[in-house]
Amino acid sequence: ETGVTQSPTHLIKTRGQQVTLRCSSQSGHNTVSWYQQALGQGPQFIFQYYREEENGRGNFPPRFSGLQFPNYSSELNVNALELDDSALYLCASSLGGTGSDTQYFGPGTRLTVL
Amino acid sequence: AQRVTQPEKLLSVFKGAPVELKCNYSYSGSPELFWYVQYSRQRLQLLLRHISRESIKGFTADLNKGETSFHLKKPFAQEEDSAMYYCALHTNAGKSTFGDGTTLTVKP
Numbered sequence: 001e002t003g004v005t006q007s008p009t010h011l012i013k014t015r016g017q018q019v020t021l022r023c024s025s026q027s028g029h030n031t032v033s034w035y036q037q038a039l040g041q042g043p044q045f046i047f048q049y050y051r052e053e054e055n056g057r058g059n060f061p062p063r064f065s066g067l068q069f070p071n072y073s074s075e076l077n078v079n080a081l082e083l084d085d086s087a088l089y090l091c092a093s094s095l096g097g098t099g100s101d102t103q104y105f106g107p108g109t110r111l112t113v114l
Numbered sequence: 115a116q117r118v119t120q121p122e123k124l125l126s127v128f129k130g131a132p133v134e135l136k137c138n139y140s141y142s143g144s145p146e147l148f149w150y151v152q153y154s155r156q157r158l159q160l161l162l163r164h165i166s167r168e169s170i171k172g173f174t175a176d177l178n179k180g181e182t183s184f185h186l187k188k189p190f191a192q193e194e195d196s197a198m199y200y201c202a203l204h205t206n207a208g209k210s211t212f213g214d215g216t217t218l219t220v221k222p
Contacts, residue, residue: 033210042118042200042212043158056208090158099146099204100165105158 004106012112021076021109023091032074035090050097086113116141120213135186135216137201147184152198191220
């Protein structure tokens with residue numbers, strides 16, 4: 001069984017640029033959730049994709065967008081980067097789009113915006 | 115709006131002492147509550163979830179809907195329990211909320 005993987009591990013961008021982060025789900029999982037974790041805080045929910053459709057969204061602006069592909073891997077895109085977007089971005093996969101499903105986390109992508 | 119509060123950022127106990135990590139939540143629907151743990155240099159992983167009503171590594175957590183709490187307890191802490199603990203609420207609407215975490219240190 002393959003766990004959740006994320007790429008890249010680290011990324012440095014400048015303000016105003018765009019970034020794409022990638023996530024491969026655990027085998028058999030059809031749901032992916034994305035989180036932003038700033039230093040000293042818990043993960044903040046960005047959105048969830050279930051079977052290629054957005055299933056729920058947190059309080060993030062539209063410049064945060066996502067995609068889920070037929071193989072259930074996923075991308076997080078952030079446009080017009082701001083300094084405050086610097087954070088660890090986590091993705092988590094789960095078996096189904098319900099609240100009782102355990103989420104399995106990837107190692108994260110560390111984004112630095114200069 | 116849903117919210118999860120972990121009032122203690124840091125908690126330190128001696129080995130063999132009981133430990134309780136507090137979690138309070140607010141949610142208008144029926145909550146699905148979880149505890150996740152992150153050991154040093156490891157990824158976030160599930161510790162336990164209320165729906166399973168199981169004990170993992172000696173930890174238990176009871177959902178108290180009256181007090182809107184889901185405190186994590188262990189009667190005898192071990193040094194290997196030192197980690198960051200997050201309480202989380204997942205909903206069927208596809209939204210999740212995590213607390214800001216409690217760093218538990220178990221001293222020898």
